[in-house]
Amino acid sequence: MADLSINLAGIKSPNPFWVASGPPANTAYQAHRAFDAGWGGVVWKTIGDPIVNVSSRYSSLNLGTRRMVGFNNIELISDRSPETNFREIAEVKKRWPDHALIASLMVDTRERWHEFVKRSEDAGADGIELNFGCPHGMCERGMGSAVGQQPEVAEKIVGWVMEAAKIPVITKLTPNITDVTFAARAARKAGSNAISLINTINSITQVNLDTFCPEPFVAGLSSHGGYCGPAVKPIALNMVQSCAADPQVRLPISGIGGIASWRDAAEFIALGSTSVQVCTAIMHYGFRIVEDMAEGLSDYLDSKGMKSVNDLIGRAVPTLQKWESLDLHYKRIASIDYEKCIGCNLCYIACEDGAHQAIALVPPNGHGLGPGRVPGKPIPEIKDQECVGCNLCSLVCPVDQCITMVSVDTKREKMSWSDYQRKLAQGEIEPIPAHP
Amino acid sequence: MPISPQLGQDAAAANMADIKPRYTPQEALIEANRCLFCFDAPCIQACPTGIDIPSFIKKIATGNPTGAARTILSANILGASCARVCPTSVLCEGACVVLDREGDPVKIGRLQRYATDHVAERKVSVLKTPAKKTGRRIAIIGGGPAGLGCAAELTQLGHSAVVFEKQPQAGGLNTYGIAYYKMPPQVSLEEVAMIRQLGVEFRCGIEVGKDIAVAQLEKEFDAVFIGIGLAGSPRLGIAGEELPEVMQALDFIAQIHTRPLHEVPVGRRVAVIGGGNTAIDAVTQARRLGAQDAAIVYRRAQADMSAYDFEQELAKRDGARFLFNVVPVEILGSDGHVTGLKLARAEKVGGKLKPVPGTEFVEPFDMILKAIGEQKQAGWLKQMFPALELDARGVVVRDVDTGQTNLPKVFAGGDCANGGREVVNAVAEGKKAARGIHAFLDGHKVSGPVQPSRLGVKDGAPVGSGFDRPIRVPELEKEYFAQVK
Numbered sequence: 001m002a003d004l005s006i007n008l009a010g011i012k013s014p015n016p017f018w019v020a021s022g023p024p025a026n027t028a029y030q031a032h033r034a035f036d037a038g039w040g041g042v043v044w045k046t047i048g049d050p051i052v053n054v055s056s057r058y059s060s061l062n063l064g065t066r067r068m069v070g071f072n073n074i075e076l077i078s079d080r081s082p083e084t085n086f087r088e089i090a091e092v093k094k095r096w097p098d099h100a101l102i103a104s105l106m107v108d109t110r111e112r113w114h115e116f117v118k119r120s121e122d123a124g125a126d127g128i129e130l131n132f133g134c135p136h137g138m139c140e141r142g143m144g145s146a147v148g149q150q151p152e153v154a155e156k157i158v159g160w161v162m163e164a165a166k167i168p169v170i171t172k173l174t175p176n177i178t179d180v181t182f183a184a185r186a187a188r189k190a191g192s193n194a195i196s197l198i199n200t201i202n203s204i205t206q207v208n209l210d211t212f213c214p215e216p217f218v219a220g221l222s223s224h225g226g227y228c229g230p231a232v233k234p235i236a237l238n239m240v241q242s243c244a245a246d247p248q249v250r251l252p253i254s255g256i257g258g259i260a261s262w263r264d265a266a267e268f269i270a271l272g273s274t275s276v277q278v279c280t281a282i283m284h285y286g287f288r289i290v291e292d293m294a295e296g297l298s299d300y301l302d303s304k305g306m307k308s309v310n311d312l313i314g315r316a317v318p319t320l321q322k323w324e325s326l327d328l329h330y331k332r333i334a335s336i337d338y339e340k341c342i343g344c345n346l347c348y349i350a351c352e353d354g355a356h357q358a359i360a361l362v363p364p365n366g367h368g369l370g371p372g373r374v375p376g377k378p379i380p381e382i383k384d385q386e387c388v389g390c391n392l393c394s395l396v397c398p399v400d401q402c403i404t405m406v407s408v409d410t411k412r413e414k415m416s417w418s419d420y421q422r423k424l425a426q427g428e429i430e431p432i433p434a435h436p
Numbered sequence: 437m438p439i440s441p442q443l444g445q446d447a448a449a450a451n452m453a454d455i456k457p458r459y460t461p462q463e464a465l466i467e468a469n470r471c472l473f474c475f476d477a478p479c480i481q482a483c484p485t486g487i488d489i490p491s492f493i494k495k496i497a498t499g500n501p502t503g504a505a506r507t508i509l510s511a512n513i514l515g516a517s518c519a520r521v522c523p524t525s526v527l528c529e530g531a532c533v534v535l536d537r538e539g540d541p542v543k544i545g546r547l548q549r550y551a552t553d554h555v556a557e558r559k560v561s562v563l564k565t566p567a568k569k570t571g572r573r574i575a576i577i578g579g580g581p582a583g584l585g586c587a588a589e590l591t592q593l594g595h596s597a598v599v600f601e602k603q604p605q606a607g608g609l610n611t612y613g614i615a616y617y618k619m620p621p622q623v624s625l626e627e628v629a630m631i632r633q634l635g636v637e638f639r640c641g642i643e644v645g646k647d648i649a650v651a652q653l654e655k656e657f658d659a660v661f662i663g664i665g666l667a668g669s670p671r672l673g674i675a676g677e678e679l680p681e682v683m684q685a686l687d688f689i690a691q692i693h694t695r696p697l698h699e700v701p702v703g704r705r706v707a708v709i710g711g712g713n714t715a716i717d718a719v720t721q722a723r724r725l726g727a728q729d730a731a732i733v734y735r736r737a738q739a740d741m742s743a744y745d746f747e748q749e750l751a752k753r754d755g756a757r758f759l760f761n762v763v764p765v766e767i768l769g770s771d772g773h774v775t776g777l778k779l780a781r782a783e784k785v786g787g788k789l790k791p792v793p794g795t796e797f798v799e800p801f802d803m804i805l806k807a808i809g810e811q812k813q814a815g816w817l818k819q820m821f822p823a824l825e826l827d828a829r830g831v832v833v834r835d836v837d838t839g840q841t842n843l844p845k846v847f848a849g850g851d852c853a854n855g856g857r858e859v860v861n862a863v864a865e866g867k868k869a870a871r872g873i874h875a876f877l878d879g880h881k882v883s884g885p886v887q888p889s890r891l892g893v894k895d896g897a898p899v900g901s902g903f904d905r906p907i908r909v910p911e912l913e914k915e916y917f918a919q920v921k
């Protein structure tokens with residue numbers, strides 16, 4: 001069995017699965033339940049000077065019958081007092097000495113940062129996470145993403161924290177920024193031991209067409225909320241990989257954003273995360289989801305002959321390169337397995353209206369009853385010469401493994417855009433004619 | 437003993453309740469989301485009226501049930517009854533690709549009912565008739581599905597349609613003949629009301645040929661549509677047939693539709709003679725109205741039954757018995773009431789089924805329902821339209837696409853022209869005939885409603901005729917395999 005334990009910048013955890021700072025990490029009661037269920041770490045709900053929340057505070061993006069594909073909140077940091085939070089952290093730490101317990105903090109002045117760092121250490125926290133990411137509410141007070149969006153300001157505040165901190169410090173980054181690596185570099189410059197990302201994304205999930213008020217509805221008004229859940233995973237992966245690949249960052253990463261399964265976790269780890277954090281999936285299904293996450297990751301590592309999570313960290317980072325280095329001579333085309341095809345024609349209309357008119361509808365010659373069992377109904381056929389290999393049809397096809405993309409040997413050497421530009425400049429080749 | 441009602445009001449109502457109740461909004465949303473929104477979907481091809489099924493299901497999924505009903509009703513004016521009575525497993529749902537993917541098709545019929553109920557209940561009218569009328573008047577003989585389909589389409593094309601119906605209510609078998617647990621008559625009557633609202637004039641209780649002469653229709657109207665359906669079962673020709681508890685299965689079913697359920701007399705032991713869908717409907721309804729024993733008496737084997745498999749299943753689940761390969765030789769009675777049925781084994785002699793002497797046996801019954809096939813209307817047709825061409829079966833010969841008969845002004849559709857099929861075929865043929873009449877009168881061809889899910893179909897192939905027979909029927913599949921090989 002693979003070793004799931006990790007060490008993120010000195011913070012040890014029996015597994016890479018951490019409860020993210022948010023409602024599931026609000027109280028000692030929840031932390032006990034989380035550790036009981038099998039979570040390796042808990043990042044406490046952000047502690048700061050007590051705030052007051054509004055009542056209605058969440059909304060979601062539902063797709064078809066799938067609920068909470070995306071999730072949005074206008075909640076602020078912890079509404080409990082710092083005293084209560086630190087007391088409970090101490091209590092939890094006592095009972096779970098080998099698990100990771102991280103205090104998430106958000107305050108304003110240098111003195112207050114020093115004070116809160118000290119209080120976290122006194123409570124026995126294994127590390128500190130700096131919340132520079134909350135996109136709503138707090139930034140109006142010069143905190144949260146107001147800080148995270150200005151690398152110079154973030155650098156200054158991380159600096160203040162590092163003056164006082166004896167335990168590892170993780171800087172949590174906001175995605176509400178043009179290039180997240182600038183914020184990551186600032187954290188690194190100021191001495192942060194690690195980064196975590198992403199926090200939530202500015203969003204409006206839905207507008208009520210009767211009241212003309214977006215959700216969540218608060219007495220006739222609403223506010224920009226922070227977006228998270230499955231829908232944000234691709235954005236989070238992109239940002240995690242960008243930081244992991246940036247030579248000026250080189251910090252351990254705790255990956256966050258839309259993680260709900262061992263597969264999601266493995267992808268974040270392969271793109272450079274050491275630990276992963278989960279909020280929305282727990283809010284949806286409870287702490288119990290970690291059982292499958294741990295088991296699934298362990299089995300996966302075993303199946304790949306990897307001895308520990310460390311063997312997976314960053315494995316997919318190098319295969320992501322600038323577009324200029326991709327091979328222009330690589331070609332694939334779509335191929336339909338008629339044993340599987342059910343005759344929905346979605347591939348046809350997608351390619352016809354949305355891509356390259358490379359699929360024809362032809363008589364079902366010899367293909368049994370033909371799709372949809374309507375005798376004589378035409379079936380889709382790929383026009384190999386026209387297919388550019390864009391993948392669209394294979395993505396819309398509702399049957400697994402029905403349309404596969406097959407690599408074609410073009411018998412041509414690799415040539416990237418950069419190679420192409422160089423060869424053109426040197427007069428070695430003629431320009432590639434434009435697509436007709 | 438004479439027969440009498442068997443159940444009280446509540447028990448009768450419960451037994452006859454909808455076997456497929458309406459979806460809740462949540463159920464409809466879940467089911468609608470199973471649809472893949474196929475392009476040029478096979479389900480459309482398999483629907484005789486060519487409803488744009490993916491489009492209407494999409495509209496349910498987006499929370500636009502009114503639009504869904506508009507899509508349905510603009511293709512099929514009887515969308516509400518078809519949603520309940522169509523044998524969907526050999527039509528649209530049989531063609532649904534999700535059946536191939538998941539082994540269980542999208543429940544198109546139930547979604548269709550959800551949408552049509554939505555507008556029916558709120559009395560939303562989704563169809564329009566042109567403000568400018570053509571001044572053309574068409575007489576429709578018979579207010580069944582074929583006549584209604586024709587009249588509604590004519591009205592939407594700007595013509596005036598007058599329906600002559602001999603029964604007190606229009607709707608044909610939809611009002612008087614469909615198994616009650618599939619559809620109560622109110623649904624059909626609401627459809628008739630909607631069609632009246634569109635501008636169709638109904639003259640009910642008028643039998644053409646008796647109350648009004650065909651000659652007068654031909655004089656007063658620019659065209660005539662014949663949609664008279666079929667007549668009742670022929671006589672058995674055996675002793676005892678005149679006893680009071682021997683009835684046409686159709687008459688028994690009509691009583692169910694015209695009386696309170698708990699006042700319909702039904703035997704304790706009911707025999708239904710026949711092997712088609714009517715026989716199955718009769719035996720099932722007899723059981724549901726409290727018959728302790730109800731048996732299908734069929735002269736051939738089970739495999740030869742023309743009733744759909746799912747209908748046979750339902751009858752079995754309802755506890756009906758089946759007696760195969762037997763023919764009735766005599767209906768027994770005492771004191772002027774039925775007491776039993778004398779049956780004999782049936783055997784083929786020179787291609788004809790004959791009772792085998794010496795194999796007779798008696799089964800006790802107190803009610804006998806005849807469902808040995810509806811008769812063609814050849815007699816009436818020959819008398820009323822002497823020059824009208826009929827085929828050997830006694831069915832009106834007409835152009836399938838336009839409904840036009842050999843008499844240019846006379847069009848026909850539905851059971852009297854197709855020999856007896858489903859409601860959806862009748863309404864489709866009525867609609868086609870309306871377009872045929874429109875073309876005949878004004879020289880215009882009409883195209884169907886816009887079908888978003890087929891926009892851009894290259895050869896412009898017509899819909900609703902793509903595959904004019906039941907699908908997923910094993911014999912037909914075998915036949916098709918043979919063809920493609």
Ligand SMILES: Cc1cc2nc3c(=O)[nH]c(=O)nc-3n(C[C@H](O)[C@H](O)[C@H](O)COP(=O)(O)OP(=O)(O)OC[C@H]3O[C@@H](n4cnc5c(N)ncnc54)[C@H](O)[C@@H]3O)c2cc1C
Pocket residue numbers: 521522523577578579580581582583600601602603606607608609610613614615618642643644645663664665666686689713714717810849850851852856857858859860862
């Ligand atoms: C018992 C039974 C159950 C059925 N169940 C189903 C089912 O579940 N699903 C399904 O899809 N199909 C079913 N069918 C078939 C379906 O009912 C018919 O195919 C359909 O009703 C045919 O429509 P139509 O308009 O051609 O004829 P009909 O429905 O028979 O209508 C003909 C109309 O013409 C009227 N008429 C006749 N002569 C005259 C005249 N001289 N003057 C004025 N009016 C006249 C009649 O009174 C009647 O109203 C069933 C049929 C039967 C018999």
Ligand SMILES: Cc1cc2nc3c(=O)[nH]c(=O)nc-3n(C[C@H](O)[C@H](O)[C@H](O)COP(=O)(O)O)c2cc1C
Pocket residue numbers: 020021022023045046071072073075076077078104131133134172198199200227228229230232256257258259277278279280281
């Ligand atoms: C209701 C809610 C409250 C949150 N509160 C905090 C917080 O106090 N501090 C913080 O750093 N992040 C907070 N987050 C952000 C989460 O920690 C996490 O970064 C984000 O939700 C993305 O992960 P997910 O897709 O697993 O939810 C909150 C998220 C939610 C949904």
Ligand code: SF4
Pocket residue numbers: 333334350351355356357358359382383386387388389390391392393394
């Ligand atoms: S891969 Fe793209 S171009 Fe090729 S058939 Fe599919 S959709 Fe068309």
Ligand code: SF4
Pocket residue numbers: 336340341342343344345346347348380396397398399402403
């Ligand atoms: S999308 Fe897939 S299943 Fe649908 S027609 Fe194309 S190949 Fe067949």
Ligand code: SF4
Pocket residue numbers: 344470471472473474477478479480489490493531532533534542544
């Ligand atoms: S065949 Fe099935 S999945 Fe496709 S459009 Fe029709 S109902 Fe929807």
